[in-house]
Amino acid sequence: MTENSTVKSLAKALSVLECFSVDKPELGISEISRMLGLQKSTVYNILSTFQRCGYLIKNPENSKYALGLKVLHLAYIVSSHHGLRDMFLPYLTRIARETKEVCYFGILDEREVLYIEAAYPSMQQQTRNILGERAPLYCTGLGKAMLAHLPPEEMEAVLAAPKRAFTGCTLTDAAALRQQMEEVRQNGYAVDNMEHEFGIRCVAVPVFSTSGQVIAAVSVSGPSPRFDPETIIRDARLIADILQPLQYQLN
Amino acid sequence: MTENSTVKSLAKALSVLECFSVDKPELGISEISRMLGLQKSTVYNILSTFQRCGYLIKNPENSKYALGLKVLHLAYIVSSHHGLRDMFLPYLTRIARETKEVCYFGILDEREVLYIEAAYPSMQQQTRNILGERAPLYCTGLGKAMLAHLPPEEMEAVLAAPKRAFTGCTLTDAAALRQQMEEVRQNGYAVDNMEHEFGIRCVAVPVFSTSGQVIAAVSVSGPSPRFDPETIIRDARLIADILQPLQYQLN
DNA sequence: GAAAACCGTTCCGTAATACTGAACACATTT
DNA sequence: AAATGTGTTCAGTATTACGGAACGGTTTTC
Numbered sequence: 059m060t061e062n063s064t065v066k067s068l069a070k071a072l073s074v075l076e077c078f079s080v081d082k083p084e085l086g087i088s089e090i091s092r093m094l095g096l097q098k099s100t101v102y103n104i105l106s107t108f109q110r111c112g113y114l115i116k117n118p119e120n121s122k123y124a125l126g127l128k129v130l131h132l133a134y135i136v137s138s139h140h141g142l143r144d145m146f147l148p149y150l151t152r153i154a155r156e157t158k159e160v161c162y163f164g165i166l167d168e169r170e171v172l173y174i175e176a177a178y179p180s181m182q183q184q185t186r187n188i189l190g191e192r193a194p195l196y197c198t199g200l201g202k203a204m205l206a207h208l209p210p211e212e213m214e215a216v217l218a219a220p221k222r223a224f225t226g227c228t229l230t231d232a233a234a235l236r237q238q239m240e241e242v243r244q245n246g247y248a249v250d251n252m253e254h255e256f257g258i259r260c261v262a263v264p265v266f267s268t269s270g271q272v273i274a275a276v277s278v279s280g281p282s283p284r285f286d287p288e289t290i291i292r293d294a295r296l297i298a299d300i301l302q303p304l305q306y307q308l309n
Numbered sequence: 310m311t312e313n314s315t316v317k318s319l320a321k322a323l324s325v326l327e328c329f330s331v332d333k334p335e336l337g338i339s340e341i342s343r344m345l346g347l348q349k350s351t352v353y354n355i356l357s358t359f360q361r362c363g364y365l366i367k368n369p370e371n372s373k374y375a376l377g378l379k380v381l382h383l384a385y386i387v388s389s390h391h392g393l394r395d396m397f398l399p400y401l402t403r404i405a406r407e408t409k410e411v412c413y414f415g416i417l418d419e420r421e422v423l424y425i426e427a428a429y430p431s432m433q434q435q436t437r438n439i440l441g442e443r444a445p446l447y448c449t450g451l452g453k454a455m456l457a458h459l460p461p462e463e464m465e466a467v468l469a470a471p472k473r474a475f476t477g478c479t480l481t482d483a484a485a486l487r488q489q490m491e492e493v494r495q496n497g498y499a500v501d502n503m504e505h506e507f508g509i510r511c512v513a514v515p516v517f518s519t520s521g522q523v524i525a526a527v528s529v530s531g532p533s534p535r536f537d538p539e540t541i542i543r544d545a546r547l548i549a550d551i552l553q554p555l556q557y558q559l560n
Numbered sequence: 561g562a563a564a565a566c567c568g569t570t571c572c573g574t575a576a577t578a579c580t581g582a583a584c585a586c587a588t589t590t
Numbered sequence: 591a592a593a594t595g596t597g598t599t600c601a602g603t604a605t606t607a608c609g610g611a612a613c614g615g616t617t618t619t620c
Contacts, residue, residue: 063570065358065607067578071319072362075383083390087597100579102598107316111323112419121597125387127418132326133384134441136376139334143438151435167378168363175438184402184435187394187426190385314599316578318607338568351608353569372568 071104084122137189142274143174150177150276153300157293159278164200166273169216171201196221196235197228199250199260199277206242207264207272213239227252247294252282259285263297268309276301322355335373388440393525394425397555401428401527404551408544410529415451417524420467422452447472447486448479450501450511450528457493458515458523464490478503498545503533510536514548519560527552
């Protein structure tokens with residue numbers, strides 16, 4: 059895997075793909091050209107190729123591009139290959155029902171939380187498909203539950219990286235976070251006190267693999283007034299109990 | 310969009326990506342090299358690049374490659390951009406509950422059925438994530454419901470294309486299918502009589518856009534003995550009634 | 561247990577091609 | 591009507607992706 063075993067035109071094309079986001083799902087050629095500092099004609103060729111292969115679609119109205127439905131097929135392959143969602147879903151719905159809060163399930167990927175599923179307590183909207191959404195480790199319940207159990211040097215790398223303050227409550231100081239991680243390890247659960255979204259509190263419990271590494275976490279979250287200290291402890295216990303059969307069973 | 314505006318190395322790389330499937334989620338370099346008739350070193354470079362960008366992961370045990378979790382992020386963007394899943398889910402769960410059968414929801418994409426969601430009648434497994442799964446139009450309930458309402462020339466193109474007989478019941482004769490499509494248009498629903506999976510029957514109702522084109526379909530399916538002629542008609546009516554508020558409301 | 565066959569990986573030279581940069585047609589704005 | 595914006599096309603050149611052969615390692619094969 060030497061450095062020059064990279065197909066540079068492919069890497070460039072993939073960086074074009076990654077310009078698309080939830081906030082900017084439709085992009086024009088000049089727009090991308092400016093974002094990446096590439097020639098317009100280069101971007102045009104790349105986009106045309108992606109389009110011809112089905113990974114992008116062109117809106118004929120404004121001739122802007124958006125991600126195509128073919129990527130869903132790739133996602134289906136990878137998610138069915140892992141199969142974590144199907145394994146956890148029954149437990150998530152039970153947690154949502156018994157805590158009467160929204161239950162989230164995410165895994166650790168590339169030093170981020172990768173959300174897999176959300177289960178709702180109400181019958182109306184049973185689950186929400188958030189497969190693929192991402193969030194930082196340092197300011198979310200799921201993230202902190204996993205961050206606290208990372209190998210020390212990896213945890214320090216995350217703490218040392220630049221952090222964005224999503225709300226006034228977001229902890230951006232490495233020392234404060236480091237101490238909190240110690241508490242998380244002692245308590246067995248992590249708390250997000252409106253650090254990612256204002257007014258939302260969250261309790262999360264880590265999930266460990268057979269080899270004892272953190273691979274995932276499960277949380278419940280909701281409006282902050284509903285999450286007083288006693289409720290937090292009770293919910294954490296409940297999640298841990300329900301997840302018991304899954305602990306140290308996966309790899 | 311002339312022919313030579315294609316980045317050939319990118320198209321080649323994407324064809325490598327498409328070697329991965331549900332049946333073969335892990336592939337080695339020589340394997341791909343044989344599948345596509347490419348040089349091993351070429352495949353190696355492409356796979357290395359995908360890996361370095363996070364779209365593939367290498368299993369260190371057997372040094373085989375699999376689709377990485379980064380594609381989930383792309384899928385999240387495209388699915389949240391369309392938002393069809395969230396719009397239909399409440400109706401799907403209601404259909405599953407009232408018919409006591411599994412309810413499927415799929416859209417038309419590239420002359421195939423693209424499955425979006427499956428809702429289950431039982432509380433245990435509320436939904437199944439099948440976002441990205443694909444199936445042919447000519448032998449599935451969802452597919453035939455949409456196929457019957459395609460523009461005539463497009464329908465004929467599908468009928469003329471080579472067809473695989475999944476079961477002994479699969480209709481591969483264009484004339485027979487053409488006649489069945491006429492019935493589908495008259496009845497307002499399509500039936501799959503074990504044509505895709507043996508022992509499974511299916512009733513499907515099409516969904517139309519504001520401009521009157523078919524864009525999607527909703528079905529219920531299950532073991533064939535449960536689907537006698539009266540049940541089929543009853544379920545078709547039920548689905549149509551429940552979907553009423555969505556008809557001609559989307560684009 | 562040796563040998564053959566397979567694997568992934570590395571390297572170099574060259575043929576292929578991806579990119580630069582300028583020009584075009586068209587739309588919207590000034 | 592002029593000026594800026596857009597997406598698109600094209601030809602030449604400098605880049606680079608690829609073919610082919612070789613290497614070290616593991617797994618078959620007999």
